[in-house]
Amino acid sequence: MLNITTFLDANMRRLSKNVFHCPERGTYYNSEEILSIASGLAEKLKEKGIEKGDRVLIYLNNSPEYLFSYFAIWRIGAVAVPTNRVYTKFELDYMIQNAGVRLVITDEDGVDSFDEENSSFSILVPAGIEEMRNHPILLPTETDPEDLCQIQYTSGTTGKPKGAMLTHGNWLAAISNEVDVMEFVESDVYLGIYPMGHVGLSWGIAALRSGALYIMMERFELENYLHLIETHKVTALSGMPPVIHSFVNCPEGTEERVKTVREIISGGGPLHNEIWKTFHHRYNIPVVNAYGLSETIVIGTGTVIRPVDYATADKFQSVGHPVCFSEVKIVDENDPNRELEQGEIGEIALRGPAVAKGYYGMPEETKQVFLADGWFLTGDIGYLDADLRLCLTDRKKDMIVMSGWKIYPTEVEDALLECENVEDVAVFSYPHPHRGEVPIAAIKYKSNVSQIIAISVFAKSRLAKYKVPVDFLEVEEIPRINGWKTSRKILNEKYSEYIEDFEKEYLKTKSPSSQNQSFKTSTNDMERTNGQNVNRSSKF
The missing domain is CATH 3.30.300.30 (ANL, C-terminal domain)
Known part of the structure; x- marks a missing residue:
């Protein structure tokens, strides 16, 4: 059996410290309280008729309710369908139909985006979570590593959004690799800014897994971001190219405000080498430049530059070597069976433990990029440099x-x-x-x-x-x-x-x-x- 939420059970038995904080509300939670609240929400899901394998769509802003909803869904073996609050009704309707959603978790403001009376799904508004801190803990439903726990929709920049089928085993690989890459320990403080409807949430769950304190921002705002770093003595930052770019343009003295930070993540798009280089020389904070996709839960299967790489990574242009159990190769864009030589530019292919099972309900699209031998064609263009580090060039379609x-x-x-x-x-x-x-x-x-x-x-x-x-x-x-x-x-x-x-x-x-x-x-x-x-x- 492997139910991804059981890491919370393990942490509950050995840790009493707070591991999750929502500064906008001033609330803190330890592992037992997270598991209790998730159990309370899971009971509400079961009261609505949700069973193992059923699809549950989450339509919330970044919030404790979003995180606890994931755990509640996974706890009973159901399948989370995370969405972003900026999605339109048209996009939501498509995902509901495509995934066969049976229930939607949203708040009072989000209810109007759905027509429950004329639909095949019900709605749950997760109110009163603070009252669930002492709820009896629900035993996890037995699930296998290959059982689905999430359908993650891609951005859909070409054609209809595709739902990547992610499993409990995929998530285990992602969390393990991210704890390893970040070298998270219980004394760490991680500040998370990624949308909870995005697989970037995995970095926060990795922090929870290690017993570190995960601070969640409901929305990114630079001054508040800097304030939280100072106030909580943050050691690990979630970032992205625009955030690192903002640091480069910050006024003199910002260096002192972030002196406790030992590393910052960059992902979600290419980090231009001039910005990376300028940031590094000014702040002396290593950038964990990561490469992965929704289909690989970021670096569940992917590559990354680690702080230890900086002695030789002086070109500021690579996303590094494969993480544990992952493989990378460059193939001909028109013939994926032909592997290219070192230095040649082509399509990036990944193989490893977090590669999704395919796209839900899209067998033809799945065959095009999820190859029979386990390789996944990413649609990104790049090459392997002299040190066999992966360098991104662009998206294939760009x-x-x-x-x-x-x-x-x-x-x-x-x-x-x-x-x-x-x-x-x-x-x-x-x-x-x-x-x-x-x-x-x-x-x-x-x-x-x-x-x-x-x-x-x-x-x-x-x-x-x-x-x-x-x-x-x-x-x-x-x-x-x-x-x-x-x-x-x-x-x-x-x-x-x-x-x-x-x-x-x-x-x-x-x-x-x-x-x-x-x-x-x-x-x-x-x-x-x-x-x-x-x-x-x-x-x-």
Whole structure:
């Protein structure tokens, strides 16, 4: 038998200290109280008719109720379907139908997002959890390592969201690897900011497993984040590229506020080497740069740079070696049976104990990426460096193919971030009548002084001609999914009217040979789209 919640039983017998804290409410919980509350919620699930194998959707904000709902669902052998509170009713309806959800856990504000009367599912509002601290502890339902405990929906940036089928065994691997990587001990204090509907929650559960104190932020706000680090003497931080970027731009003296931190996690998107390097030299805090996916519960199967790697990881561009029992290889994007040589760029494939069983209800999509020999095709592009560390290049779908040339947006972004006045950047593609696709850069500058001409010259000095963006958009913010993953799709849609103007300008040129000639630029006129100020320049 393996029920993932039984680590709480083990901790309850040996620890009496608080291991979970919600600062917004001022509440603390020890392992026994967590298990008691989870048992109380589990009883309510059973009263609603939920049994082993039934699907239960969670629709809550980051909160103690969210965490305890996971444990309650897993405790009785049911299957959690976590969602993000920003999901629309259309997205929720799709997941409910696709997963065959029998019950929804939400709060009073979330009830209106569901039509219980005309549906095949019921609703539970988990009120009064503080009264359950002394609830009798429910014995765990017997489950096997291969039994499902979660259907984790991907972001669905292409086509419909896919529900990765995660098991109790997958979660055991993820928690074990994350405790190992972070070297969590009982004296640690971990500050978690990841949405609880995301597999990044696993870092927090790993902290609980080790007996460390897991502090949960309901929502990320930089000043409060720094305040919590100071107040609670946080030793391990959850982060992401935008957070680390924010640290780089923090005022002098911030170093003192985070002096207790011994490591910070980065994941959810590429960490540009210039930002990583600047952060490291200023704060001297090792970045645990991790690579994994929803389908692998982050680094349940994946790779990571650990603090011990820093003696030789001076290029600040790798996501490291595979974690325990995991394997990585690079394969031909068009022929996954052909493994590429060291240094060759191709699709990243992973194999290991936390790879999902496939996509729920999607046999064809499952066959395409979950191969018969256990390898999972990630859809990410990268290569293995001289030390056999994995280096990310981009998402397969984000790669730009211009006149046969392959352009990786992250590489271009890394180069542009070296420009002194560039604060943030995202490179995305746009269809082109002659070249198929072209790269376009959206840039947020550190000052209000227009830098469009300067950035164009700088890009030419750092990049091969074909990699230089053909158009530059000056923007106020780079759009990100859940505050961390750059959304190139949103950029493409948001600024399509400006890009279309650019395309018309191109069509006025007489031949492809004139493509490197500059034409009309506008560095003073500010235009607005969807409430966003844009200073636009075109060049070819």
